[in-house]
Amino acid sequence: MAEGKLLVMGKVPPSLDREFTVVGKPLNRRDGVEKVTGRAKYSGDIKLPNMLYGKILRCPYPRARIVKIDTSKAEALPGVKAIVTKENTKGWRTKWYLIPQIAFPECITYEGQEVAAVAAEDISIARRAVDLIDVEYEILTPMLDAEETLKSPPPPCVADEEYPGRDIYDRKEFVIERGDVNKGFEEADVIIEDTYTTQAQYHGMIQTRVCVADWDGQHLTVWDSTQGVWNSKRVLADSLGLDRENVRVIVKYLGGGFGSKASSQRISFYAAKLSMVTGRPVKMERTKAEDFVNHPHRPHCKMYLKMGAKKDGTLTAIYQRAIVNVGVAAGMANYYPRQIIWHTSNLYKCPNAYLEQIGVFTNLQIIGPQRGPYNMTAIFALESHIDRLAQELGIDPLEFRFNNYATYGYDNHEVSGGQFKPLSITGDQEKKVPYSSKRLEECMNLVAQGIGWNRRKSSQNDTQRRLKRGIGMATFVVGQGVGLPPYTAEADVVIKHDGTISLFIGVVDIGAGQLTIFPMIAAEELGVLADDITVMGGDTKDTRYGPSCHASRATPEMGPAVLQAAAEARQELFAIAAPMLQVKPEELQSKYGEIYVKSDPSKSISFKTVCRKIHPDRPIRGSGSRAPTPTDYPRFATFGAQAVEVEVDVETGAVNIVRVAASQDYGKAINPKLCISQIYGGIEFGVGYALSEEGIFDPKTGKMLNSNYHQYRMPTSLDMPHIDPFIVEDEDPYFAYSAKGGGECSNAPTPAAIRNAIFNAAGIWLNDLPMTPDKIINAIREKEKR
Amino acid sequence: MTTEEDLVKIKRRVELTINGRKVEIDIEPRMTLAEFLREELELTGTKVGCNRAECGACTVLLNGNPVYSCTVLAVDAAGKEVLTIEGLADEGKLHPLQEAFVEHDALQCGYCTPGMILSVKALLDRNSRPTEDEVRKAIEGNLCRCGSYPNIIEATIAASEKPAQKERVK
Numbered sequence: 001m002a003e004g005k006l007l008v009m010g011k012v013p014p015s016l017d018r019e020f021t022v023v024g025k026p027l028n029r030r031d032g033v034e035k036v037t038g039r040a041k042y043s044g045d046i047k048l049p050n051m052l053y054g055k056i057l058r059c060p061y062p063r064a065r066i067v068k069i070d071t072s073k074a075e076a077l078p079g080v081k082a083i084v085t086k087e088n089t090k091g092w093r094t095k096w097y098l099i100p101q102i103a104f105p106e107c108i109t110y111e112g113q114e115v116a117a118v119a120a121e122d123i124s125i126a127r128r129a130v131d132l133i134d135v136e137y138e139i140l141t142p143m144l145d146a147e148e149t150l151k152s153p154p155p156p157c158v159a160d161e162e163y164p165g166r167d168i169y170d171r172k173e174f175v176i177e178r179g180d181v182n183k184g185f186e187e188a189d190v191i192i193e194d195t196y197t198t199q200a201q202y203h204g205m206i207q208t209r210v211c212v213a214d215w216d217g218q219h220l221t222v223w224d225s226t227q228g229v230w231n232s233k234r235v236l237a238d239s240l241g242l243d244r245e246n247v248r249v250i251v252k253y254l255g256g257g258f259g260s261k262a263s264s265q266r267i268s269f270y271a272a273k274l275s276m277v278t279g280r281p282v283k284m285e286r287t288k289a290e291d292f293v294n295h296p297h298r299p300h301c302k303m304y305l306k307m308g309a310k311k312d313g314t315l316t317a318i319y320q321r322a323i324v325n326v327g328v329a330a331g332m333a334n335y336y337p338r339q340i341i342w343h344t345s346n347l348y349k350c351p352n353a354y355l356e357q358i359g360v361f362t363n364l365q366i367i368g369p370q371r372g373p374y375n376m377t378a379i380f381a382l383e384s385h386i387d388r389l390a391q392e393l394g395i396d397p398l399e400f401r402f403n404n405y406a407t408y409g410y411d412n413h414e415v416s417g418g419q420f421k422p423l424s425i426t427g428d429q430e431k432k433v434p435y436s437s438k439r440l441e442e443c444m445n446l447v448a449q450g451i452g453w454n455r456r457k458s459s460q461n462d463t464q465r466r467l468k469r470g471i472g473m474a475t476f477v478v479g480q481g482v483g484l485p486p487y488t489a490e491a492d493v494v495i496k497h498d499g500t501i502s503l504f505i506g507v508v509d510i511g512a513g514q515l516t517i518f519p520m521i522a523a524e525e526l527g528v529l530a531d532d533i534t535v536m537g538g539d540t541k542d543t544r545y546g547p548s549c550h551a552s553r554a555t556p557e558m559g560p561a562v563l564q565a566a567a568e569a570r571q572e573l574f575a576i577a578a579p580m581l582q583v584k585p586e587e588l589q590s591k592y593g594e595i596y597v598k599s600d601p602s603k604s605i606s607f608k609t610v611c612r613k614i615h616p617d618r619p620i621r622g623s624g625s626r627a628p629t630p631t632d633y634p635r636f637a638t639f640g641a642q643a644v645e646v647e648v649d650v651e652t653g654a655v656n657i658v659r660v661a662a663s664q665d666y667g668k669a670i671n672p673k674l675c676i677s678q679i680y681g682g683i684e685f686g687v688g689y690a691l692s693e694e695g696i697f698d699p700k701t702g703k704m705l706n707s708n709y710h711q712y713r714m715p716t717s718l719d720m721p722h723i724d725p726f727i728v729e730d731e732d733p734y735f736a737y738s739a740k741g742g743g744e745c746s747n748a749p750t751p752a753a754i755r756n757a758i759f760n761a762a763g764i765w766l767n768d769l770p771m772t773p774d775k776i777i778n779a780i781r782e783k784e785k786r
Numbered sequence: 787m788t789t790e791e792d793l794v795k796i797k798r799r800v801e802l803t804i805n806g807r808k809v810e811i812d813i814e815p816r817m818t819l820a821e822f823l824r825e826e827l828e829l830t831g832t833k834v835g836c837n838r839a840e841c842g843a844c845t846v847l848l849n850g851n852p853v854y855s856c857t858v859l860a861v862d863a864a865g866k867e868v869l870t871i872e873g874l875a876d877e878g879k880l881h882p883l884q885e886a887f888v889e890h891d892a893l894q895c896g897y898c899t900p901g902m903i904l905s906v907k908a909l910l911d912r913n914s915r916p917t918e919d920e921v922r923k924a925i926e927g928n929l930c931r932c933g934s935y936p937n938i939i940e941a942t943i944a945a946s947e948k949p950a951q952k953e954r955v956k
Contacts, residue, residue: 032888033880035896036903038831038871045830204931206835206843206897255833255897256931288836511895511932673891677934681894684933709840709929717922720935 005733007483007560009625013525013567016737021591022524023737026673030516030535031253031509040253043223044210044285051212052081054271054284055126057116057133058294059108062142062363062702066106066115066135074118074132079125082277083133084270085116094269095238097334103239103269108137110328110365111703112294114266119274119282142363142702146300146325149360169326170361174337176345177354184317184352188308192389196305196381196767200695201298201688203370204714207255210285213271217279221248224268227257228548230506232264233540239269240276251508251538258685259369259744260295261510262550292707296334296368297695300325303340303381313395313403315350320381324374326359327367334368335359343378346637347477348386349406363702365695369550371685372744375478376751380769383474383752388765396458397756398448401475405441409433409635433635437732437740440639443663444475446726450661451643456760466651469658470761473643474749480636480740482553483629490544491561493522493569495620499608501528501569503535505562506546507554512743513674514554518562520670521736525566526573527590528607552741555670556636559736561624569622577610638740640664640728642683642749644721646757650780653773655691655758657721660750664725667732667740679725679746686750688715694770800864804829805873815861819853820844822860823870831871831900835929842928845901846870852908854927871900874907883907883945890941894932902928906942915946 004012034040059066071083086104093100104114116133120126143149150171185191212223220242226232229249237244254261271284286294301324308317322340341355390400447453456471492504503522509515519533526533536542547557574585577595581588581603589598596604614620629636645658662679669675692713696705706712732738755766764779797812804827813822820837823829823846832855835843839857846855847869874881883903886892893899902925909916909924916924921942922935930938 028888029891029893031896032891032893033884035893035899036871036880036884036887037875038829038900040896041830042833042897044834045824047828204929205895206841206929206931207833207895208835254895255835256895258931288838288840511893513894677891677894677932677937680936681933684931684935708838709836710838714929714931715933716927716929717925717935717938720922720933723936 006563006736007627007629007734008564009627013564016525018589018591020524021527022520022530023668023670024672027516027520027530027671029513029674030519042207042253042255043212043225043251044207046212046223048212048214048281051281051283052119052121052274052278053123053126054117054119054274054282055123055130056114056267056270056284057118057130057135058112058290059115059137060111060703061108061137061139062111063140064108064137065140066108067138068136069116070134071116073134074129077125077129077132079121080118080129081121081280082119082274083116083129084273084277089273093239094266095235096266097263098235098238110363112290114270117270117274119278144362144364144697144699144702146302146323146360146362149362169335169337169359171358172337173356173358174341175354175356176338176341179352181317181319181352181354185308187310187316189311190389190392191306191308192385192392193304193306194385194388194767196303196384198301198377198380198769200300201370201693202292202295202695202712203256203258203260204709204712205256205258205260208286208288208291209261209265209267210283211265211268211271212281212283213268213275214281215272215275215279219246219248220272220275221250222268222272223250224265225254225261226251226264226548227254227261227508227510227550228263228546229508229538229540230545231262231548232268235264236268236272240272249540254508254510257510257549258371259373259550262369262548266294288709289707292712293365293704296366298370298373298377299327299367300364301340301374301377305381305385307385307389309389309393311393313390313393313400315348315404317352318344318350318355320344320355322357324357324359325364326361327364328361336373339374340378342479343375343477344382346409347382347406347475348404350404364697365704371682371747372478375476375744375748376686376689379474379476379748380751380755383749384755384767387472387756387759397473398444398453401444402441409435409637433633436634436636436734437665437667437730437738438637438639439665439728439730440475440641442728443639443641443665443726446663446728447473447641447643447661450724450726451645451659453643466649468648468650468761469645470648470757470759471643471645472753472756472758472760473641474752474756475641476639476745476748478552478638478745478748480552480556480638482547482551483557483626488626488628489547489557489561491558491565491624492544493526493565493622495569495573495611495614497611497614497616497619499611501526501533503533503562504543505535505537505558506540506543507558508538508549510549512549512554512678513671514549516674517555517670518558521559521562522566524737525563526570527595528593532593552638552744555739555741556735557626559739561626563736564624565622566624567622568624569620572620572622573610576613577605580605580610636734636740638665638742638745640745640749642753644753644757646754646761648758648761648776650762653776655754655771655776657687657754659722659724661724662726662746663728664742664745665728665730666742667735668729668738669727670737670739672727675727675742676725678742680723682746683723683750684715684720685747687719687721687754689747689769690751690754691770692772798861800861802863802865803867805868805870813860815859817860818856819846819858819860819863819868820855823855829870829872833897833900835897841898842905843898843901845904845928847904847908850908850911852905869904871903874903883910883942886941886945890937890944892934892937892941894934898928898930902930902938906938910942910946916942918943
């Protein structure tokens with residue numbers, strides 16, 4: 001590994017300089033036994049003495065004005081302890097995603113927005129109290145369709161004069177431009193245009209949002225279900241006017257998040273408020289329907305794409321216009337105004353591009369991060385279009401992708417004042433912005449071999465068969481982490497006199513195995529076994545800032561901090577061990593719990609023996625801090641590919657996914673067993689998005705019609721395909737042992753790969769997700785007419 | 787006419803066996819088995835996801851058959867045997883299925899896991915050597931949003947091949 005590039009503050013630890021003993025091993029996840037025995041305590045399992053139960057009254061309309069609220073009947077109900085509404089909380093703003101928003105607005109801008117919150121002795125009383133609150137609404141016509149909304153003036157009635165993000169993002173075009181796109185199209189021999197649409201997708205995590213908030217008069221403790229305890233702590237403190245030091249957030253186990261729990265949960269603000277009003281702990285749990293409706297989903301998008309290429313398959317121009325139905329955006333932080341076009345810009349080499357993305361605020365719920373906010377969306381359009389272009393040119397889609405392989409990235413990395421500003425950016429791929437590592441070629445080759453690409457027939461010639469088989473593929477580029485100053489990640493390693501080693505990290509294990517892999521990194525650096533290390537995570541007490549586990553950022557951000565903390569602790573321990581072995585500290589090395597002399601490994605001493613020399617009251621403390629992601633070069637990204645074999649029933653429109661070959665460039669898989677689980681998880685999301693999942697809304701009222709698992713169809717065990725996973729590794733000196741993040745990547749190419757396989761099987765291009773049987777049958781009929 | 791308030795006051799004595807232990811308790815008739823386990827007995831290993839018989843997180847075995855405990859009334863379990871996830875390990879020793887789930891990483895967030903394991907156990911109790919398709923069908927009613935299905939199938943088949951399985955099933 002190249003020296004000195006690890007993203008840490010201060011001194012960069014020397015490289016390990018020996019083979020791995022822990023990293024790269026497929027160890028079992030640490031909390032597996034707790035989870036299979038039912039002992040794992042999730043936030044909803046917490047029951048405190050004297051606890052009240054909270055419930056929120058939500059507005060049933062997407063756009064309305066509250067004319068009157070009458071809580072008298074609810075207040076009279078025995079067992080009701082507190083009711084908060086806009087009437088008795090004037091001026092209270094929550095700071096979800098750090099954006100101030102009136103907690104109980106007069107003007108409602110999305111279905112399910114909070115109108116009142118109740119605390120009562122038990123949940124039945126709380127539910128009845130909510131039913132007894134009389135609210136008179138003036139129902140306004142909701143704005144639902146992004147394109148329609150674009151044509152009308154911005155609405156006068158908004159939730160807040162500080163309606164988050166509207167001024168900055170609503171109806172603004174963000175552009176990535178390079179070269180001369182018109183000239184590029186003139187040079188093209190073939191030009192293909194198409195429009196792609198993608199639907200609202202929901203996280204569908206099995207654990208609904210739940211919290212227990214406990215105010216003791218001075219400190220607020222919240223057992224939350226959030227992906228980031230530190231993010232949650234900050235926004236809770238700011239929302240309730242508390243000193244951040246006096247707020248503690250605990251998440252020992254999280255029942256799935258996938259982006260939906262990236263910040264504090266909205267219910268936590270209200271539960272905490274009720275706890276502060278009553279002086280008693282308050283538990284609040286949402287129903288599954290609430291989880292669907294009042295929930296930041298993956299947004300609807302419409303993407304027009306036009307691409308030109310020469311006969312030999314060289315891309316000459318790309319034009320894209322993407323319109324995103326931003327809904328209420330859950331604060332501007334949740335609309336990423338360049339994410340679609342960023343993918344389009346960076347996956348292929350093309351000198352001329354004009355790409356624009358426009359976000360339209362509507363009343364269609366809230367949008368927010370979900371397993372790579374626009375990764376699947378953007379990649380679906382782009383990789384579908386590439387196949388269509390290849391088909392038109394008569395070039396094999398795999399070969400076409402190799403022909404236009406982008407060795408370098410495109411520089412659009414401008415961040416000013418911690419906020420993105422709408423501006424037109426110009427740049428040139430010829431600036432050759434390097435990636436810190438990129439193994440996409442290998443990823444493509446692996447899936448091509450894995451699926452048996454050479455079996456792929458160029459067209460569907462067997463017209464007699466009812467079940468038609470086809471093979472398709474797609475690739476992806478996904479940005480890596482956030483890493484913006486001032487907060488990145490901090491880790492501490494403490495070694496005590498009795499030989500115990502503790503790792504303190506303020507991150508939550510969201511199920512990806514964060515609390516398994518970070519001790520592995522620390523163990524590798526210290527030269528002990530993973531089990532020798534106790535890890536303290538999922539709690540803001542005793543830890544320093546840790547990133548929320550979203551944006552695939554935990555590994556690339558916390559990894560370097562853990563490595564640095566462990567290296568610092570090891571150095572102190574070596575200083576103690578050196579005189580014991582009569583050598584200098586730099587002559588020492590350690591592994592498997594032994595410290596030994598590099599030049600003569602027979603001279604060794606056990607870790608525990610050295611630890612006894614540590615002062616009992618002054619344990620060794622190694623600290624690590626991740627440096628902010630540089631704003632210049634290189635770019636950090638993860639790459640991968642998937643190839644899919646499908647069987648299409650041309651009579652019923654059913655799609656059976658026979659096999660998926662999936663590869664991903666992880667840099668280094670700290671724990672390959674857990675990385676493979678992430679690949680499976682991503683494909684589950686991708687299969688659902690491709691074939692069945694879709695939020696359905698009443699076109700008149702804008703209310704969600706399928707807010708349950710029965711009608712919102714996530715893949716089941718019967719839908720999950722056979723998957724052959726391939727992990728690709730490479731050196732990436734910026735990250736801990738080269739480990740990049742991977743949770744948000746493996747869903748990105750799945751819908752496009754399935755769609756391209758369906759074309760290969762049945763000769764139909766499907767541009768509208770999800771690709772349900774009715775659309776497939778219609779497309780087949782259309783094709784037969786031609 | 788019985789009003790909702792009256793219902794709260796009415797309690798009924800039920801006797802049932804939970805994880806091999808006889809339990810006799812007065813409960814509200816409208817209480818679901820899931821609420822009973824979690825709230826009255828503090829057996830929080832049984833998770834509630836959707837609370838409307840769709841996700842399967844709350845699956846427990848009632849006389850050996852998997853049921854969604856969120857839609858079974860606790861009073862309807864009277865006189866029957868209930869097995870929850872807490873009753874699967876034998877004096878602290880993991881059941882082979884639990885071992886296999888850990889070994890094959892058949893879980894991620896772990897929220898569906900207790901219900902998933904019990905659905906699989908019910909399958910293995912009636913079919914000690916299931917095929918992959920049979921495993922898929924047995925867990926069709928248990929959603930895992932983390933997408934651990936391939937590993938769940940693998941773990942189940944691995945556990946079914948352990949000779950100890952038959953003796954330990956009970």
